[in-house]
Amino acid sequence: APAPAAASATAATAAATAVAMAAGQEGMDFTRAESLRTLAFWSMSGGAFTAAALGTALFFHLDAIFSEPEYTAHLNRIYLTSAVAAAAATVCAGFLIDAIFSEP
Numbered sequence: 769a770p771a772p773a774a775a776s777a778t779a780a781t782a783a784a785t786a787v788a789m790a791a792g793q794e795g796m797d798f799t800r801a802e803s804l805r806t807l808a809f810w811s812m813s814g815g816a817f818t819a820a821a822l823g824t825a826l827f828f829h830l831d832a833i834f835s836e837p838e839y840t841a842h843l844n845r846i847y848l849t850s851a852v853a854a855a856a857a858t859v860c861a862g863f864l865i866d867a868i869f870s871e872p
Contacts, residue, residue, distance in 0.1 A: 823854075 803809045826833070827850060834843050 798806070830843065830846060830850075834840060834846065
């Protein structure tokens with residue numbers, strides 16, 4: 769295990785890097801250990817996990833959600849629509865990310 773002084777120095781470096789990035793200084797890179805010590809990493813990861821978990825749970829439980837007889841006939845269309853919408857959103861998001869964050 770790293771000595772307490774080394775761990776403190778690493779945490780201080782991560783904190784300083786996070787402050788510099790928040791101040792608009794680009795070009796700062798994090799190591800894996802540094803990123804795991806930032807609130808920004810865990811906030812973004814938590815939000816992404818929550819959205820993915822909710823979408824997955826809803827998709828896996830569509831049969832139970834639409835168990836009423838009047839909805840059962842439309843369930844196949846819901847599966848197809850969900851799959852097509854997810855695929856289209858993924859492709860569009862990829863193009864947008866490339867367009868917004870690409871180097872000039």
